[in-house]
Amino acid sequence: MTLVQVLADELSVHMSCDFRLTNPYTRQTVDDSAHKLVSIQGAGWQGLVGVTGVSVIDAMPVGEWMARTVGGFRSDLTFQEALSRLITAETSIAKILDPRAKWHTFVVGAVIGSQSTIAFVSNYQSVNDIPGSPLPSAPSDHFSVSIAKPKKARLFLAGAVHSVSKLEQEGLEAALRSGLPEAKIKERLRDVNIAASRRNAIQEQAKYRYGSGTVSEGCYVASIDATGRGTSRPFLTDQQKGDFITPEMAQILGQAGLSIRPAIDTDGRHKPVRLIQSASGSYNPSANYFREQFKLQPANSELWNNYGAWLNSKGMTPQAKEAFRRAIELDPRNTTALANLAKRFWFDDGDWLAAKEMYETALRASEPDVPSWILSDFADLLSQDGASIGRADALHQRASLDIGNPVTIARRAHFIAEHGASVERAIEMIEQAIAKQPNNFQIWFIAAKIDQYFAKDFPAARYKLEKALELAPDDVDVLLQYANLLLIQHEPETAVHFYRRAVKRGIDLKLLRGNYGLALLCARKPKPAWHQLKRAMQLLPDAVDVKINASAAMYVLGYDGAHKILERVLLESPSNELELEASAILLAAEINGSGVDMLRARMVTLIESGVTADDLAVRAVAQSLPAPERRAYALTVADVIAGISPATALTPS
Structure with missing residues (x-):
């Protein structure tokens, strides 16, 4: 059997899986490059899934099967649903006639809120088995689920558990208790995996004349913690040949229609494409999420910035600004928080000078590598002041040099159209931005505004807004712009539908400017129209x-x-x-x-x-x-x- 190690305490989970597949009859190595660990980003939780046992499920390599079944970003997947999906593998495994080939365990390590949870989905093991205890005579045809919620450092083992010594188990638990850095924990798991591989080879050769050992020296180690961070690193040896791309990463690339072009070595052959390490973040904002996170990291500037962004999305602007201020107090160089506070001064308070000063601070804090979105936002602010048009143009031009963010090209195009340089040139730039990112709704949205306001091409504007709606059906800015265009085109009934959608999704009622009421009036619904317009006059008395x-x-x-x-x-x-x-x-x-x-x-x-x-x-x-x-x-x-x-x-x- 292969080896899965899970080292966990209340707030973190670290999992290691080796790469070896072994023929259960001959005990010979079949593959030393098999993927057996995938990550999950679920509904309010994140997890890791490792496996020991059957190598092919439903005619797919087990790593690919796990990635398709539970891996990757799944905003609707709960922890219990993930366990239920893993249990479905028992149907495929039950078809194997020889019990020697049926031993199987999925190991799930998750962080739910601020509590780690370890689960075994297995036909022979329990999460609470004492390491070294004897195996049952044969595996069951059905999986059972066992769960533990560790409050202190604890090592869980699945598969070749006899290959890890008692001293190694205690050493790993002591390392986690001591607060050893995450990178060092990964190296300790790697070291134990190597020792277990060598010990397992001796055990196998003593038991089976031709046994080659069931645990490879190479392994893949991943970590997650209650702050939402996740990291991983493969420890590859000469036994691991070819590419190393995790199943969930391969799935994401495939869904996006992307491929990685390999480098060419000196003799013209492709070099292997290999993941060196990865980092991820789990972010499922809610009041409970932030309450739990502030218990763990009350002085985290980035967390306070995220909290401010979440509060702002809920329409709680004063509280959002206080959160951004707290983020800046904790880290005066938090460029994102500085820019977010600047935007609130501008959009909510109409305080152009305060916003300008805050953007200036954000630029000074991040030079020479100012994020392009901040340059673009600041340029939009400056474009409202006739005396600052030249600087706004320079900032837009600088932002548009970021080839990874073609939205900045679109925003520069809008600036060019608005300030009379050339509508034709603006349209050319928009087409370039769309070609770079055809699935970016913001680019289609900006393109529509150029068509509507400057080119006066309403059919083109409508087409582009409909493209934006396909890509972002719940974006309130797109809904509002589309409703306004429908109203201009004398389709008030349809406009009313989209205004209502924008209202349901929490649009700031000031942005409606009474247009919702006007659409109702044109749709011959004068009483609801008057209700909306009277409210608009209260919100916007001037x-x-x-x-x-x-x-x-x-x-x-x-x-x-x-x-x-x-x-x-x-x-x-x-x-x-x-x-x-x-x-x-x-x-x-x-x-x-x-x-x-x-x-x-x-x-x-x-x-x-x-x-x-x-x-x-x-x-x-x-x-x-x-x-x-x-x-x-x-x-x-x-x-x-x-x-x-x-x-x-x-x-x-």
């Missing part, structure tokens, strides 16, 4: 566009006060577009009111100077008018401000 849309809803519902709201809007010197829209609603709703001739004359002046306006609210008001003649004229007003009909049509015949 937003002129919200006031205009709310007044349209009041006209449709017959509520008093719409005229006064629009008059106040016109007295506040709004933009030409909003002035034209507000005037159009007044004209459509009150065609015979006082001052209409002066209003109409001002509208003609605006239109003849090239101004157009949003016609949606005007059309909603028009559709609510009972008299056919008034409704027809109001719809004509909507056509005029949208640029469909000439200004002369404003004068009734």
